[in-house]
Amino acid sequence: MIRYHEIAIALRKDIQEQYVSGDFLATEKALSERFKVNRHTVRRAIDELVKVGLIKRHQGKGNQVLSSAIDYSLNSQSCFSYNLSNRGLQLQTQVLSCSQILVDGLLATSLNLTEATPAIRLITKRSMEGRPVCLIEHHVFGSDLATMKRYRQGSLHKYLNETHHFSADRTHNKLRARMPLLDEAEQLNIETDVPVMLIQSLYQLKNTQTLMEYSVSITRSDIFEYIVES
Numbered sequence: 001m002i003r004y005h006e007i008a009i010a011l012r013k014d015i016q017e018q019y020v021s022g023d024f025l026a027t028e029k030a031l032s033e034r035f036k037v038n039r040h041t042v043r044r045a046i047d048e049l050v051k052v053g054l055i056k057r058h059q060g061k062g063n064q065v066l067s068s069a070i071d072y073s074l075n076s077q078s079c080f081s082y083n084l085s086n087r088g089l090q091l092q093t094q095v096l097s098c099s100q101i102l103v104d105g106l107l108a109t110s111l112n113l114t115e116a117t118p119a120i121r122l123i124t125k126r127s128m129e130g131r132p133v134c135l136i137e138h139h140v141f142g143s144d145l146a147t148m149k150r151y152r153q154g155s156l157h158k159y160l161n162e163t164h165h166f167s168a169d170r171t172h173n174k175l176r177a178r179m180p181l182l183d184e185a186e187q188l189n190i191e192t193d194v195p196v197m198l199i200q201s202l203y204q205l206k207n208t209q210t211l212m213e214y215s216v217s218i219t220r221s222d223i224f225e226y227i228v229e230s
Contacts, residue, residue, distance in 0.1 A: 003037060003041055004037075004041050004042075004044035004045040004048070005045070005048070007031075007035050007037070007041065007042065007045035008045040008046075008048040008049055010035075011025070011031075011045060011046070011049060012049060012054065015049075015054055015055075015065055016225075019065045020065070021065055021066060022064065022065065023064070023065045024061070024062045024063060024064050024065070025046070025055070025062065025063045025064075025065065027062065028042045028043060028046070028063075031045075046063055049063075050063075051191050051193075051194070052190070052191075052194050052222035053066060053131070053189075053190070053220075053222055053223070054066055054222060070223055070224050070225070071224075071225055071227055072219070072224045072225065072226050072227065073226075073227045074170070074173050074175075074199070074201075074226060074227065074228050090128065090129065091126055091127070091128060091154075092126070092127045092128070092130070092153075093124055093125070093126055093127075093152070093153050093154065094124065094125045094126075094127070095122065095123075095124055095151065095152060096123040096124060096125055097121070097122070097123045098120065098121070098122050098123075098145070098148050098149050098151075099120070099121050099145070100118065100119070100120055100121075100145045101118075101119055101120075101121045101139075102116040102117065102118055102119075103116070103117045103118075103119050103139065104116050104117075107214075111202075111211060111214055113211070117141070118141075119139045119140060119141050120138075120139070120140040120141075120143055120144070120145060120148045121137070121138070121139055122137075122138040122140060122148055122151070122156075123135070123136070123137050123138070124136050124138065124156075125187060131189070132187060132188045132189050133188070133219060133220050133223055133224075134188075134217055134218065134219040134220070135184060135187055135188065135217065135218045135219075136215055136216070136217045136218075137215065137216045137217075138156060138213055138214075138215045139213060139214040139215070140156075140160070140212070140213050141210075141211050141212055141213065141214075142164065142166070142205075142210075142212060143160065143163070143164060147163050147164075156213075157203070157213075160212070166205060166212055167205065167206045167207070168203040168204055168205050168206060168212040168213065169203065169204060169206055170201055170202070170203055171202050171203065171204045172200075172201065172202040173199060173200070173201050173228070174199070174200040174201075175197060175198070175199050175200075175226065175228075176197075176198045177195050177196070177197055177198070177221060178195065178196065178198060179192060179193065179195055179196070180192060180194070180195075180196045180218070184196065184218055188218075188220055190220060190222070194220070194221070194222055195221045196218050196219060196220060196221055197218070197219050197220075197221045197224065197226065198216065198217070198218055199215075199216070199217045199219065199226075200214070200215070200216050201213075201214070201215050201216075201217070202214055203215070
């Protein structure tokens with residue numbers, strides 16, 4: 001492995017375990033001495049952290065930590081807004097599109113649905129402190145287009161509970177890391193060489209066990225760490 005990549009990995013671990021947002025890293029001179037390399041190599045390592053949004057350079061002041069990794073628990077009660085609000089984090093939602101579709105083909109088969117099952121397809125972008133962190137494609141069942149078009153902010157599941165008295169459990173998760181597509185990188189404001197985590201989730205109504213939502217979320221892997229709970 002290239003030396004500056006090794007240093008970037010070590011610094012990223014330090015940020016996750018020892019720093020909070022707003023802290024400054026040790027000086028480049030101190031890091032050069034610690035890793036026994038020249039300052040150019042240290043700068044290249046820090047460049048990697050700047051690219052993925054963990055560090056911000058301040059001319060004459062140093063390199064500031066923007067955030068540490070956020071634990072994202074995947075359990076039966078969790079959804080994106082639920083996870084973040086439990087940590088006291090403020091979440092902004094932007095609805096990118098909302099339309100009625102018929103689920104068929106491979107998706108209908110994988111979800112054990114009959115062909116041409118109606119659903120509302122909602123695409124949202126979630127941000128924290130103005131920084132985009134996640135894109136979610138929701139397929140909502142049992143609702144209608146007029147109701148879903150009124151959704152604008154906050155927890156989608158809370159909105160569905162208020163409008164339809166829906167209460168659901170997350171019953172299935174499938175995770176896969178991959179590189180972002182160009183439009184995903186643009187939406188999330190990351191470079192195309194920064195991996196994203198793709199999470200497919202099923203939510204079933206508690207009282208009937210019928211499918212309420214199938215979602216596909218694309219989240220920044222440089223911000224979240226996933227905890228899978230049984």
